[in-house]
Amino acid sequence: MLGKLDWSAIPFDQPIPLIAGAIVLVAILAVLIWVVAKGHLPYLWHEWITSVDHKRIGVMYILLASVMLLRGGSDAIMMRIQQAVAYQSQGFLPPEHYNQIFSAHGTIMIFFVAMPFVIGLMNLIVPLQLGVRDVAFPTLNSVGFWLTATGALLVNLSLVVGEFARTGWLAFPPLSQLSYSPGVGVDYYAWSLQISGVGTLVAGINLVTTVLKLRTKGMNYLRMPMFCWTTLASNLLIVAAFPILTATLAMLLLDRYLGFHFFTNEAGGNVMMFMNLIWAWGHPEVYILVLPAFGIFSEVVSTFSGKPLFGYRSMVLATMAICVISFMVWLHHFFTMGAGPDVNAIFGIASMIIAVPTGVKIYNWLFTMYGGRIRFATPMLWAVGFMVTFIIGGLTGVLVAVPPADFMLHNSMFLVAHFHNVIIGGVLFGAFAGFEYWFPKAFGFRLDERWGKAAFWFTFLGFYVTFLPLYIAGMLGMTRRLQHYDVAAWRPWMFVAAFGVLILSIGVICQIMQIVVSIRNREALRDRTGDPWDGRSLEWATSSPPPVFNFAFYPDVRGEDAYWDMKASAQQQSLEHEPPEYRDIEMPRNSPTGFICAFFATIMGFALIWHIWWMVILGGIGAFATFVVFAWRDHDEYVIPADEVAAIDRVNLEERRGLVSMAGTI
Amino acid sequence: MAMTATAGRAHADPHHIGVVIEHPGPAPKRTVTAYGFWVFLLSDIVMFSCFFAAYAVLSGQTAGGPKGSEIFEQRNVAIETVCLLLSSFTCGMASIAADVRNRFWFYLGMTVTCVLGLIFLVIEFREFSDLVARGYGPSRSAFLSSFFSLVGCHGLHVSAGILWLLTMMAQVFAKGFRADVLRRMMCFALFWHALDIVWVGVFSVVYLLGSGV
Numbered sequence: 001m002l003g004k005l006d007w008s009a010i011p012f013d014q015p016i017p018l019i020a021g022a023i024v025l026v027a028i029l030a031v032l033i034w035v036v037a038k039g040h041l042p043y044l045w046h047e048w049i050t051s052v053d054h055k056r057i058g059v060m061y062i063l064l065a066s067v068m069l070l071r072g073g074s075d076a077i078m079m080r081i082q083q084a085v086a087y088q089s090q091g092f093l094p095p096e097h098y099n100q101i102f103s104a105h106g107t108i109m110i111f112f113v114a115m116p117f118v119i120g121l122m123n124l125i126v127p128l129q130l131g132v133r134d135v136a137f138p139t140l141n142s143v144g145f146w147l148t149a150t151g152a153l154l155v156n157l158s159l160v161v162g163e164f165a166r167t168g169w170l171a172f173p174p175l176s177q178l179s180y181s182p183g184v185g186v187d188y189y190a191w192s193l194q195i196s197g198v199g200t201l202v203a204g205i206n207l208v209t210t211v212l213k214l215r216t217k218g219m220n221y222l223r224m225p226m227f228c229w230t231t232l233a234s235n236l237l238i239v240a241a242f243p244i245l246t247a248t249l250a251m252l253l254l255d256r257y258l259g260f261h262f263f264t265n266e267a268g269g270n271v272m273m274f275m276n277l278i279w280a281w282g283h284p285e286v287y288i289l290v291l292p293a294f295g296i297f298s299e300v301v302s303t304f305s306g307k308p309l310f311g312y313r314s315m316v317l318a319t320m321a322i323c324v325i326s327f328m329v330w331l332h333h334f335f336t337m338g339a340g341p342d343v344n345a346i347f348g349i350a351s352m353i354i355a356v357p358t359g360v361k362i363y364n365w366l367f368t369m370y371g372g373r374i375r376f377a378t379p380m381l382w383a384v385g386f387m388v389t390f391i392i393g394g395l396t397g398v399l400v401a402v403p404p405a406d407f408m409l410h411n412s413m414f415l416v417a418h419f420h421n422v423i424i425g426g427v428l429f430g431a432f433a434g435f436e437y438w439f440p441k442a443f444g445f446r447l448d449e450r451w452g453k454a455a456f457w458f459t460f461l462g463f464y465v466t467f468l469p470l471y472i473a474g475m476l477g478m479t480r481r482l483q484h485y486d487v488a489a490w491r492p493w494m495f496v497a498a499f500g501v502l503i504l505s506i507g508v509i510c511q512i513m514q515i516v517v518s519i520r521n522r523e524a525l526r527d528r529t530g531d532p533w534d535g536r537s538l539e540w541a542t543s544s545p546p547p548v549f550n551f552a553f554y555p556d557v558r559g560e561d562a563y564w565d566m567k568a569s570a571q572q573q574s575l576e577h578e579p580p581e582y583r584d585i586e587m588p589r590n591s592p593t594g595f596i597c598a599f600f601a602t603i604m605g606f607a608l609i610w611h612i613w614w615m616v617i618l619g620g621i622g623a624f625a626t627f628v629v630f631a632w633r634d635h636d637e638y639v640i641p642a643d644e645v646a647a648i649d650r651v652n653l654e655e656r657r658g659l660v661s662m663a664g665t666i
Numbered sequence: 667m668a669m670t671a672t673a674g675r676a677h678a679d680p681h682h683i684g685v686v687i688e689h690p691g692p693a694p695k696r697t698v699t700a701y702g703f704w705v706f707l708l709s710d711i712v713m714f715s716c717f718f719a720a721y722a723v724l725s726g727q728t729a730g731g732p733k734g735s736e737i738f739e740q741r742n743v744a745i746e747t748v749c750l751l752l753s754s755f756t757c758g759m760a761s762i763a764a765d766v767r768n769r770f771w772f773y774l775g776m777t778v779t780c781v782l783g784l785i786f787l788v789i790e791f792r793e794f795s796d797l798v799a800r801g802y803g804p805s806r807s808a809f810l811s812s813f814f815s816l817v818g819c820h821g822l823h824v825s826a827g828i829l830w831l832l833t834m835m836a837q838v839f840a841k842g843f844r845a846d847v848l849r850r851m852m853c854f855a856l857f858w859h860a861l862d863i864v865w866v867g868v869f870s871v872v873y874l875l876g877s878g879v
Contacts, residue, residue, distance in 0.1 A: 218689055240712055251720060
């Protein structure tokens with residue numbers, strides 16, 4: 001009846017996951033009770049859960065990422081403490097638990113923190129920057145978000161029902177095969193990634209189509225803001241790479257569930273094929289994450305230097321070059337696995353070549369700052385912190401791209417330090433910069449600068465104190481994923497790293513405090529004009545938060561930095577002189593399709609993990625029925641009457657009047 | 667919007683390349699839908715290419731089991747291929763009928779497409795069950811694993827396509843040739859033709875090349 005599921009799945013003998021699970025459960029219940037008791041449920045349902053508004057979906061993506069960042073962060077704290085104390089002892093985490101923690105940490109941080117954070121920012125901002133009213137497929141957008149949330153839910157469910165994979169975040173066979181991992185851990189891993197992978201693919205298709213087919217009048221390709229370009233590149237990579245992940249995990253699942261022999265040791269299976277396939281996805285994946293961050297930095301650096309982006313066209317070229325070359329370097333993840341010197345040399349050189357366009361970008365940002373009137377607001381701090389940190393990460397990256405050096409450093413703590421250096425220093429700093437920069441746009445008030453700067457400095461410092469020691473430990477021969485060790489020379493560095501995590505945690509607390517304080521002082525921090533940073537691109541040309549239709553008129557773009565030009569030529573003023581003729585606007589209706597689909601996907605995923613076959617069929621039928629019902633509805637759009645559009649738009653124009661006349665004089 | 671043309675035009679060609687083609691604005695819904703679906707099809711073909719790659723890597727790994735030439739029956743494959751190629755033609759007929767809003771020819775075209783697709787699936791199912799009955803199931807060898815996965819993945823797509831086809835017929839029956847129904851019909855046709863192209867790949871790589879060895 002319930003497949004492999006019974007009471008032994010609940011880890012009653014392990015206090016850590018049980019207590020953590022109980023706390024999370026209580027927290028969720030408390031929030032739910034609060035929502036219901038306060039009568040917020042209808043609001044939540046109509047305005048958020050069923051919303052197909054790209055801005056709302058973007059915010060929900062970022063919320064999901066933030067919550068998951070706390071989960072992945074707690075895993076990191078546990079790992080650092082374990083390695084600090086587990087010198088010639090077992091520490092406080094038994095091996096089977098420790099292995100689950102580092103696997104969950106990697107999986108969550110990449111798939112459920114970094115991915116939703118950047119996809120959320122792209123969702124929120126790209127249609128605004130393109131000057132349009134929504135993404136190409138609004139309902140699918142909602143489906144994509146909720147499927148991502150399903151994946152996150154299943155991964156976290158594994159904390160209390162069953163177990164998570166002990167294989168590392170990429171589940172290499174043969175360890176991940178049934179014979180070596182007989183439990184449900186790998187199944188939790190694979191099914192949650194399959195489901196959230198579908199969500200990511202949907203988001204990718206949606207954003208590619210949006211950038212290529214939905215742009216306002218005059219928004220030629222070479223007038224798009226840099227963030228739109230990097231979004232295009234990143235989502236092209238999603239469309240090209242995520243199907244590889246889907247196929248690879250499908251093969252692994254076929255091996256595990258139906259006794260196929262793709263990656264087994266016997267009957268002709270080929271383990272190296274898994275390495276090639278998974279990294280053919282895995283390497284583009286790092287660029288999927290970091291390219292949007294590059295776009296955010298481009299926007300931030302240009303805005304806070306008060307200058308157009310230096311070398312815009314070379315930036316576009318560099319972005320697209322990275323997009324293509326990222327598919328030609330995957331083998332550098334396993335130089336040591338016997339491909340031979342010729343192949344290794346080619347992939348080593350390709351890996352070093354990809355540093356060139358990245359270097360171009362760094363110089364462009366520096367030259368954008370050069371001679372500019374720089375304002376060191378919090379987003380700019382993250383951008384400058386990124387440049388310093390990312391260069392170090394990039395240099396150690398070029399170092400491990402040299403095959404002979406890689407033979408010494410492969411799977412060492414040096415590698416761990418390297419990829420954290422680029423992912424934290426690149427992606428996470430970028431996500432935070434974007435968060436600080438666009439928060440006023442999303443919510444209509446700025447974030448508190450004092451707490452924001454404190455968060456930056458603690459995170460920045462904490463990062464170095466945590467990860468520079470790991471470089472050294474790696475040089476001293478420490479391999480990754482050690483549950484305990486006997487080498488005295490490593491221990492001091494593990495202590496320093498654990499102390500660094502403490503500093504990082506203070507950074508996280510500052511970040512939370514920043515949000516709390518800002519919400520409390522929101523009236524004082526209110527952004528009335530919609531342009532709090534003296535911005536350059538079209539998202540600042542509408543109010544904060546933007547109306548559901550974003551723009552009363554499709555803006556007419558005449559060059560790069562569209563909104564800056566409008567301000568400079570004070571076109572908004574001429575708009576006020578002749579009252580424009582407002583028209584009715586059609587917007588897509590909200591739909592619970594995404595949420596219901598994800599509900600059935602959750603049931604199906606859970607049932608597949610536990611081999612509850614009748615429930616799988618039920619979930620499948622439910623998901624199909626949901627789509628048919630959605631396809632059957634007669635009205636998928638509603639009309640906002642011209643009067644209402646006019647009323648909303650006039651308020652914003654009024655607020656903006658002073659700003660525009662001021663910008664004209666500068 | 668009322669704007670002074672001269673003020674803005676100065677920026678229209680910032681790099682002085684002499685050519686300024688103004689982007690006309692957001693594309694119409696039909697274009698957007700078709701474009702997005704093309705992008706999806708590309709991603710689907712990337713997924714197929716992984717299974718093709720796996721087949722190419724593993725096709726020699728028979729682990730003492732049968733080789734391709736020992737189990738492929740060319741007559742069946744020929745019938746399958748004819749069915750599928752013909753169904754692409756009838757699907758095209760149905761698309762044209764939808765465009766001219768002719769219900770009779772639409773239903774006829776879709777029904778024939780459905781029947782041909784079902785014949786294809788039945789033949790494939792019989793091939794699979796026959797192999798399993800002879801002890802040559804997917805767990806026999808890596809070659810058979812990759813064979814069953816590649817061909818089965820295509821078969822699953824055809825099955826999903828038939829489910830979609832029936833839904834489309836029901837939609838036209840209930841809603842008529844509405845704009846959104848027509849857009850979905852266009853996507854369905856693209857999907858069905860794409861499956862044909864994938865089958866040409868399967869036919870060539872698996873059955874033609876495999877029969878010789």
